[in-house]
Amino acid sequence: MPERHVLGRGRDRRFGLPQFFVDIDGIQTAFADSGVPAGVPIETPLLFVHGLAGNVAHWVEVAPAFAANRRVLAVDLPGHGETDRTPGRYSIESYVRHVTGLLDSLGIDRAHIVGHSMGGMVSLASAIRAPDRIASAVLVNPAGMGRLPAWARVGGRVVIRKSVLDRILPRIWKRGILANVFFEKNAHTQAFIHTVESTYDMSQAHELVKDISTLMQDLRHDLLERDYATLLGSIGVPIGVIWGEKDRLVPAPLLREAARRLPNVQVEEIPRCGHMPNIERPERVRAFIEAHLARVARLGSTN
Secondary structure: OOOEOOOOOOOOOOOOOOEEEEEEOOEEEEEEEOOOOOOOOOOOOEEEEOOOOOOHHHHOOOHHHHOOOOOEEEEOOOOOOOOOOOOOOOOHHHHHHHHHHHHHHOOOOOEEEEEEOHHHHHHHHHHHHOOOOEEEEEEEOOOOOOOOOHHHHHHHHHHOOHHHHHHHHHHHHHHHHHHHHOOOOOHHHHHHHHHHHHHOOHHHHHHHHHHHHHHHHHOHHHHHHOOHHHHHHHOOOOEEEEEEOOOOOOOHHHHHHHHHOOOOOEEEEEOOOOOOHHHHOHHHHHHHHHHHHHHHHHOOOOO
């Protein structure tokens, strides 16, 4: 499998894991793979899944930190990053199949999975649908963890349409979206914004957001109506949930309530942090994942 130095749009050039392509059900899929570290015991791999409109490099200051002790993977979901678009409609279930398809392609039986936002939905759905493949899950500001209020669902049905999104996303892309995913400015968030500004041609914003419009329209039902909190009590694998207290997209009170419904769950709320702690406060996310993996080992699960 030839290595490719992927320098696509939105990819942080500091992301150090080797990147490859593999065909999964006819979709050319970009992924990162550290390989198995030499001279250390073989551990269960760790798979990172980005959020909506993200890519593997959104884990730039988190995923590579684990590569010294275990195999680390990250994937561009279909329609994201350098992975091809899907010929059908996008859905959380199709992403679950793609995640397990990547494990199949690499001959991996089980993995710990870490997902952010929509990737948290994918990770939780994977733990529910394929518990034999998912050893544990860490959810970072996960979407879909509670039923949205009626006004939000009605408004979302009106706004989350390609015809509407194609008009409004280019206008709000930088000020309306980037400004709302972080709470505090720091060196990490400034580096992220620099990556966006330096790797995207913002004068062609209409072209840049058309794929995102399609993704959001296809995922509208999942984003607005899914309530995985109703299934939390039946999840059999260890779960960790970490989120930013000041998240404007997935409110902290909703995540607090969902976490209370998880059996034997590990939780952490990061004060003064927004929707992307993997970028804004990567040291807290790294420490949480390390503690989660240690906890899983103590519980006697596959480590």
